[in-house]
């Protein structure tokens with residue numbers, strides 16, 4: 001059994017989170033859920049987040065070029081701890097599958113229902129109000145706490161954080177992601193990339209197919225090869241095996257009685273630790289050579305414009321990442337959470353990808369995940385979150401800020 005940790009510096013208790021604080025936080029969450037914020041359309045929620053931060057007394061609040069809302073408190077010039085929550089959500093899907101209004105934020109038996117409740121407006125509300133405690137009590141911190149409410153995480157995770165770090169010049173020393181962990185800790189996840197593959201043939205009249213070359217038949221052989229490839233991909237002891245799946249197929253022909261000369265496939269590739277984009281492409285190129293197929297394979301590429309009108313583009317590659325078990329950020333977070341939660345949190349990994357793909361996967365900024373909500377409810381109909389977990393997370397975030405800034409060694 002692990003020895004319990006020594007008591008840490010001044011801490012917030014649930015008693016600091018009185019009825020008024022708790023109610024204000026849940027009211028804020030309700031308004032967030034009632035305001036749709038599909039990726040690229042976060043402007044109303046962003047205004048709401050900035051106004052809430054100002055009301056709570058954050059000394060610095062601004063919106064950056066891509067539309068991230070950045071709230072700061074503490075002492076500038078020291079180490080920076082950044083709390084990350086994305087403002088966007090996926091669409092509601094089939095409205096008929098919901099038994100609650102997806103934008104109603106209805107509360108029933110201690111749970112709030114609606115799109116984004118678990119992924120991740122619950123964490124956003126808990127962060128904004130939890131760190132608001134530091135501003136309210138004017139806690140003197142040996143560094144700075146930033147709450148970054150970011151855009152467009154769902155389609156292009158990490159992109160908004162790249163802009164924040166590389167273009168806005170905010171360089172956090174540590175990052176806490178609030179994506180749902182059920183109040184446990186996540187220390188990494190597999191990465192992903194999108195691969196575009198085309199097979200080429202030669203058109204002719206479908207009444208004499210032997211005179212042409214059917215690009216669909218080539219694609220069929222590639223698809224079969226890709227299915228077989230799955231079992232041979234690399235495995236990491238913690239993150240598991242990489243995977244590959246064809247998710248889309250289209251072919252272009254002059255008509256329904258014409259042999260198609262081109263077929264396009266989209267491939268979803270999940271990358272485990274050690275797998276790179278070039279390795280993943282090379283595997284498919286080898287398959288094309290082996291099967292003697294005329295084709296072309298390349299990395300997918302995104303081009304997108306934020307609600308502020310800021311355009312970004314880049315390859316659809318999102319690296320895997322995993323924090324070492326003995327990293328001080330991880331051990332200090334476990335200790336801090338143990339004090340707040342009254343139990344030792346478990347440490348696992350996420351099944352999905354997050355902004356950590358940039359912060360840790362690309363930029364190497366130590367990153368871990370801690371959030372309210374059940375990740376199995378993310379993107380589902382009747383998505384919901386337990387209100388009690390929001391309150392717990394809010395107090396835990398405030399204590400994490402105090403404990404980590406006081407105790408973490410920083411470069």
Ligand SMILES: [Zn+2]
Nearest residue numbers: 086119120179
């Ligand atoms: Zn999310």
